[in-house]
Amino acid sequence: MLTRNRLIDALEPFSGFVQSAVLYNLLEHGVVEQLVVNGVSARKALESVVTTPERVDALALFLRTAGYVVDDRATDKLVRIWEARGWYQMMIGGYGRTFLEIGRGFGSPAAVPRDGRMVGIGSCEISVHDAIPLMDRVLDRRGRSYRSGIDLGCGSGIFLTTLAAKYPGMRLTGIEPSPEGAAAAADFVGESPYADRIDIVTADAIGHLENTGARYDFGIISFVIHEILGQSGEVGVRAFLRALFDTNPDIELLVIDIDYCWDDAERMRDPHRTNYYNHYFLLHPFTDQRLATKEYWTDLYGSAGLTVIDADADTPGLDETGIVTATLLRRSGTGDD
Ligand SMILES: C[S@@+](CC[C@H](N)C(=O)[O-])C[C@H]1O[C@@H](n2cnc3c(N)ncnc32)[C@H](O)[C@@H]1O
Numbered sequence: 001m002l003t004r005n006r007l008i009d010a011l012e013p014f015s016g017f018v019q020s021a022v023l024y025n026l027l028e029h030g031v032v033e034q035l036v037v038n039g040v041s042a043r044k045a046l047e048s049v050v051t052t053p054e055r056v057d058a059l060a061l062f063l064r065t066a067g068y069v070v071d072d073r074a075t076d077k078l079v080r081i082w083e084a085r086g087w088y089q090m091m092i093g094g095y096g097r098t099f100l101e102i103g104r105g106f107g108s109p110a111a112v113p114r115d116g117r118m119v120g121i122g123s124c125e126i127s128v129h130d131a132i133p134l135m136d137r138v139l140d141r142r143g144r145s146y147r148s149g150i151d152l153g154c155g156s157g158i159f160l161t162t163l164a165a166k167y168p169g170m171r172l173t174g175i176e177p178s179p180e181g182a183a184a185a186a187d188f189v190g191e192s193p194y195a196d197r198i199d200i201v202t203a204d205a206i207g208h209l210e211n212t213g214a215r216y217d218f219g220i221i222s223f224v225i226h227e228i229l230g231q232s233g234e235v236g237v238r239a240f241l242r243a244l245f246d247t248n249p250d251i252e253l254l255v256i257d258i259d260y261c262w263d264d265a266e267r268m269r270d271p272h273r274t275n276y277y278n279h280y281f282l283l284h285p286f287t288d289q290r291l292a293t294k295e296y297w298t299d300l301y302g303s304a305g306l307t308v309i310d311a312d313a314d315t316p317g318l319d320e321t322g323i324v325t326a327t328l329l330r331r332s333g334t335g336d337d
Contacts, residue, residue: 019066022059024092027085035074036082042069086129087276090122095283102286111288116178120155120185123223127155130315131222131256132162134326138254138312139166142328146170146218146252152205153177153224157185157198163220164194171197173214177204206236209243216248222256225297230289234300241304245331252309253329259313259322260291272321294325307332 002010026032034045042063046056063069068078081088098114105112145167151159154174164172174189176182182202189198201208205221205228228237244251261267262281268274284291301308309328314320 020088020092021096022062023068023081024088024096026059027082027088028093032074032078032082032085035069036079039073041072042074043072086122086125086127088122089118089125091279093118094122095119095287098283098287099279102282105286112286114283114287117180117184120153120176120178120181124156124158127222127256128158130319130324131326132159133315134256134312134324135159135162135220135222135254136166138310138326138328141310142252144252148214148216149173149218149220150175150214150216152208152219152221153227154185154200155181157188157200159220159222160185160189160198161192161194163218164192164197170218173199173201173216175201175203175205175208177202177207206232206240206243209240209247216251219244219248219251219253220256221253223258225255225257226284226291227289229292230284230287237300238304241301241306245306249331250334251330253306255297255327255329257297257325257327258291259294259325260296261293261323262291267321270321272319273323277321277323297327301327301329305332306330 023032029049031045031049034040034048035042040048042060043056046059050056050059060069060072063078068075068081074082094115094117096115098112101112104110146163147167147170149160149163149167149170149172151157151163151172151174154160154176157174160172160174164170172194174185176185179202182200186200189195189200192198201212203211205224225237225240228240232239244253260281261273262277268278281291283289298308306329309330311325311327313322313325315324
């Protein structure tokens with residue numbers, strides 16, 4: 001029978017749903033930044049973007065009741081949301097509609113809509129915390145410098161500016177099939193000190209490689225190879241790798257992707273995996289993406305004539321789930337084999 005305690009318990013998912021939707025909008029309108037970074041009061045921050053006084057009151061009371069604001073100032077609970085904003089940008093801005101409309105995908109194999117621009121922006125913001133430190137670690141160990149790089153599926157462009165800062169002589173191309181994503185990347189890169197060394201092209205990975213005469217000694221494909229696996233199957237991934245390594249035989253390719261461990265119930269008990277990866281894994285089959293295990297990818301690279309130069313995983317102190325992996329590849333028989 002429904003009792004007070006059972007009802008309170010049952011409303012937890014609903015409360016999280018409303019809170020995350022409201023927080024995402026407050027993040028995107030700059031309210032959380034004003035509160036957390038600039039130390040502005042909640043009322044002032046809200047008044048600067050919300051034009052109806054009743055709505056300012058409502059939002060201020062909502063934030064206070066939910067513990068994000070005390071005495072009109074941000075609490076540490078809100079600071080944590082600000083720090084984790086990338087997760088909100090990707091999972092609510094990018095995939096919020098996908099989750100809300102997931103039922104459209106029950107009876108139809110068609111992809112449930114997502115917002116590609118916010119997926120790219122949010123993913124890059126998350127990558128600042130996980131994939132970029134991982135990339136840095138692998139590249140520092142490699143100890144080489146590169147002159148011509150390509151980022152396949154560059155999202156908002158953060159990998160491009162990071163690489164441009166790391167290798168002062170490097171020219172870079174970012175390709176991004178989502179027109180809105182490519183525009184966001186062009187804006188971001190254009191405002192950076194590296195604008196003259198970075199080009200953004202609106203294209204998908206294979207389409208670009210088939211049409212360009214440019215040659216690269218370094219490539220990065222971060223959280224994109226599983227998109228290609230979903231879009232065109234293993235045949236498509238192999239075609240992509242062939243297109244890249246046939247035209248750039250000396251390229252080193254850093255693949256950052258996911259070790260798909262969802263059916264390992266023991267591993268999934270970890271709260272980071274339950275609070276985040278459980279939801280992250282769910283959206284993939286509904287949006288034409290296909291995740292695979294680390295073993296699957298390693299076998300595929302081997303059978304595609306590629307050698308693993310180095311491999312690593314995780315961001316110590318933040319993501320220690322073993323799920324975010326990096327693999328540096330080159331064509332077998334080249335380099336220091
Ligand atoms: C999860 S985001 C990753 C963004 C960024 N690379 C990162 O690591 O944060 C996936 C990106 O891949 C792009 N993408 C999807 N299919 C692609 C394809 N076939 N070729 C290149 N990029 C693709 C999407 O538009 C999106 O920006």
